Amino acid sequence: MSLSHQQKVYIPKDVRSNQYITAEIKVTDALLAHYPDHNxxxxxxxxxxxxxxEQEELYNVHVITNDKLPVVRFHTEAYxxxxxxxxxxxxxPEYHEAQSLHSKDDYRARKIRIVFLATGEDIRINSADFHIKVQSFLAKLMPQLxxxxxxxxIRDHQHLSYDLFAKAKGNKESYGYKLRSISDRYKARKCPLPEGHGSLCYVTVKLPLSRKLKRAMLPEDTNDFTPLYQKLEDAFIQATSAKxxxxxxxxxxxxTPLVRNSKYEQVEGTDEVQMLGFDPNVEEQQFIRHWDGNHLVETVNFTIAAGVKDCKDxxxxxxxNRVEDALKNLTSELGLDKSREELIVRFHQHISYQKPAL
Structure with a gap:
């Protein structure tokens, strides 16, 4: 197999592409002093x-002043x-536009978070143009503050999501992606990024714990789910280690798992979010587990992060391709029915950097 062929990954043609950019402004006493109150x-x-x-042709924009974390997913309807x-x-992205303020009365936010959702067609192809629009927007906004x-x-989030079992369901058409880092793609499109920007690439998969899967791995009438989780963990480690x-x-x-670069950011969990910190520069094994045999969940989340070497050349x-091979080995070990079950692979690419004050 040629090197060029190895560098491509063949993804179903009905793959969904998402992009959103967040701009976070810290709320300070000095900022609030210019207004009668924070509302x-x-x-x-x-x-x-x-x-x-509106002037910058950004048509789906949300302002969050209640410190809630934005999560973006594709849907045929807007919710x-x-x-x-x-x-x-x-x-x-092809149809939905919005302008919304998400706030809470008499609440002082830690951050004002502006969320820009990409709109239109060919989201991945036009990702650099979208980022340039946001940069232009921020350059004009900052003097108005x-x-x-x-x-x-600034955080730029990009996802590709598709069913790993698409071919088994008759979806034979695929497209060969020669994936590149965001910085390489943006450089080719003349979209400047600061030298010190952070980047992170990873794949997430949600495995529903079906009745069939639980029956195969658990004895009847048990409140100890450790054997189920341990078998899943062992199979996951074996499949990924082999690749x-x-x-x-x-x-x-x-x-909800949330991935961050542990080299640059403090990693803490909350009541809803499980923070996962990876340092892509570290070549040793980094395995993070969070499960409790006393509690049964509906879904198991698997995350596979890319190292620095994976993102170059x-x-x-x-x-x-290695991730897909590992997941196929894992699902074969678990005996999933590919013609009936769905396993959504989400390939994430993130970059982040700070835009200094004027």
Whole structure:
């Protein structure tokens, strides 16, 4: 097999592409001092943000001032579901547009978070253009802020999601992706990024614990689910180790996994979110487990992070091919019915950097 072929990964043609960018502004006493109260501050700034976004052709923009974490997923209909700690946005980039302020009365936010959801067609192809629009937006917004000593943290999130079992269901058409890092793609599109920007690539998979799977791994009438989780963990480690995938995690505690670069960010959990910290520069095994044999969950989350070497010189295609091979071995070991069950693979690419004050 040629090196060029190895660098490509063949993904079903009905793959879904998502991109969203967040800009975080820390709320300071100095910023709030320019307004009668923080409610007025958030209303005034959101009005300016929405007006400027319209001018910059950014058509799906949300301002979050209740410190909830945005989570973005594809859906044929537009929904926004708030939980105690998260705001989950479901939307179709081809059709849905919005401008919304998500706030809480008499609450002082730690951050004002602006969320830009990509719209239109060919999201991945146009990702650099979308980022340039957001950069232009922020360059014009910052002089309008009454406080000049503010920095903005920018995060660019991009996902490809598809069913690993698409071919078994008759979906034979695929497209060969020669995956590249965001920085390489943006450089080719003349979208500048700071030298010190952080980056992270990883794959997440949610495995539903079906009745069939539980029956195969658990004795009847038991309240100890340790054998189930231990068998899943052992099979996951064996499958990934065989493909030299060393940065992995298994979460089965009912929390939403959130991946961060542990080299740059403090990693802590919350009541809803399980933080997973990987350092892509470390070549040793990094295995993170979070499960409790006393509690049965509906879904087990698996995460496989890419190392620095995986992201260079066309390595992402080889990395995702190894991930797919590992997942296919895992699901074969578990005896999943590929023609009836669905296993959604989400390939994540993130970058982050700070835009300094004027």
């Amino acid at each position: 007025t501050c958030y209303q005034t700034l959101s009005h300016a943000i929405f007006n400027l976004a 926004c579901f708030p939980t105690a700690e998260q705001i989950i946005f479901f939307y179709n 009454p406080e000049k000593n503010l920095t903005i943290k 030299q995938l060393k940065q992995i995690a298994m979460v089965a505690n009912g929390l 066309g390595g992402l295609g080889r990395y995702l």
